Amino acid sequence: MTPKVSRFLRDAAPATPCLVVDVDRVEENYARLHAALPLARIYYAVKANPAAPILDRLVSLGSAFDAASWEEVQACLRSGAAPEAISFGNTVKKESAIKAAYEAGVRMFAFDSEPELLKLARSAPGAKVYCRILVGNVGAEWPLSKKFGCEVEMARDLMIQAAELGLDPYGISFHVGSQQTRTETYQAAIAKVGMLFTDLKNAGVTPRMINIGGGYPVRYRSEVPEIGEIGDAIMGAMVEAFGNNLPEMVIEPGRFIVGDAGVLSSEVVLVSRKEKDDPVRWVYLDIGRFGGLAETEGEAIKYAFRTPHDGLADGPVTIAGPTCDSTDTLYEKSNYRLPLALDCGDRIELLATGAYVTTYASQGFNGFAPLAEHYI
Numbered sequence: 001m002t003p004k005v006s007r008f009l010r011d012a013a014p015a016t017p018c019l020v021v022d023v024d025r026v027e028e029n030y031a032r033l034h035a036a037l038p039l040a041r042i043y044y045a046v047k048a049n050p051a052a053p054i055l056d057r058l059v060s061l062g063s064a065f066d067a068a069s070w071e072e073v074q075a076c077l078r079s080g081a082a083p084e085a086i087s088f089g090n091t092v093k094k095e096s097a098i099k100a101a102y103e104a105g106v107r108m109f110a111f112d113s114e115p116e117l118l119k120l121a122r123s124a125p126g127a128k129v130y131c132r133i134l135v136g137n138v139g140a141e142w143p144l145s146k147k148f149g150c151e152v153e154m155a156r157d158l159m160i161q162a163a164e165l166g167l168d169p170y171g172i173s174f175h176v177g178s179q180q181t182r183t184e185t186y187q188a189a190i191a192k193v194g195m196l197f198t199d200l201k202n203a204g205v206t207p208r209m210i211n212i213g214g215g216y217p218v219r220y221r222s223e224v225p226e227i228g229e230i231g232d233a234i235m236g237a238m239v240e241a242f243g244n245n246l247p248e249m250v251i252e253p254g255r256f257i258v259g260d261a262g263v264l265s266s267e268v269v270l271v272s273r274k275e276k277d278d279p280v281r282w283v284y285l286d287i288g289r290f291g292g293l294a295e296t297e298g299e300a301i302k303y304a305f306r307t308p309h310d311g312l313a314d315g316p317v318t319i320a321g322p323t324c325d326s327t328d329t330l331y332e333k334s335n336y337r338l339p340l341a342l343d344c345g346d347r348i349e350l351l352a353t354g355a356y357v358t359t360y361a362s363q364g365f366n367g368f369a370p371l372a373e374h375y376i
């Protein structure tokens with residue numbers, strides 16, 4: 001938690017639950033990532049947190065943006081982003097959304113299938129297009145399955161077809177899964193793109209850009225590799241794959257830019273046991289899965305907690321949200337422990353919650369209002 005956030009929580013004591021984001025920390029994270037990968041153009045993945053104060057700050061820093069919908073494209077434009085600095089990175093787009101973005105000046109689009117490529121040829125003629133390939137997600141705490149991307153053989157054929165359709169066969173992208181903790185997974189994906197570039201050149205198509213996607217991790221409960229180490233591993237793999245003829249590099253960080261800039265402030269609603277001598281206490285908070293903590297699904301992302309009693313004796317807990325849905329249990333199997341002194345009415349903070357929280361909050365399940373947000 002940054003000093004600015006702890007001061008705000010102490011002095012303003014905002015009603016809970018709420019998310020407090022230190023926008024200066026967003027700027028620091030942008031600078032740290034840029035220092036780790038100076039040759040890469042940063043396209044912030046808007047879905048991680050699309051709040052205007054974040055987009056405004058990133059525009060002022062010269063960031064580009066990865067938008068997944070026409071609505072996200074519009075949010076970037078409202079914050080002053082140039083249309084040339086926006087990539088429409090979802091491989092599944094309504095044709096009306098492609099058309100709207102193209103008319104607004106967006107010229108960079110992702111695809112991973114022939115039908116999508118045909119939509120682009122019709123509604124974004126001449127645009128720069130890049131094909132997303134499937135790559136391994138080993139080491140990702142929030143992996144992506146096969147939902148996006150295609151096999152390299154298909155990518156090769158589609159890139160050739162893109163050129164035939166009058167589109168600009170600009171590059172190749174991948175995404176190694178979110179909260180990626182293994183540098184080797186990036187390296188394997190880059191090697192795969194290197195081979196595909198060679199195949200394409202042999203077929204007469206010369207892509208110019210590699211999009212390394214997102215995945216750069218944030219520290220939650222356990223250590224993750226430093227961003228400098230990840231940057232070095234990526235550059236090592238780039239040189240191995242492309243020699244001194246490096247293509248343009250694009251990265252699409254989401255979590256890394258905003259994750260540790262945010263803190264959720266919550267109230268302990270109840271601490272109870274299921275039988276008198278049960279060592280495990282149930283701790284119910286005023287925020288849960290439906291308040292925005294979607295990434296606790298399967299206990300995938302394990303947030304760190306701060307309580308007023310840290311350092312005192314603790315014991316095992318199950319942590320749950322306030323709604324009447326049984327899936328609104330956050331952590332049951334991940335060996336969480338909280339202080340024995342924790343009591344109803346205590347404030348409790350969930351650290352590094354700036355990414356993938358606010359937009360996941362429900363509209364009012366059980367009558368609870370959507371999550372309040374403060375950008376400071």
Ligand SMILES: *Cc1c(COP(=O)(O)O)cnc(C)c1O
Binds near residue numbers: 047048175177178179
């Ligand atoms: C979500 C997403 C990202 C951002 O991922 P992070 O793990 O938050 O860095 C980047 N690129 C694409 C295509 C995405 O869908």
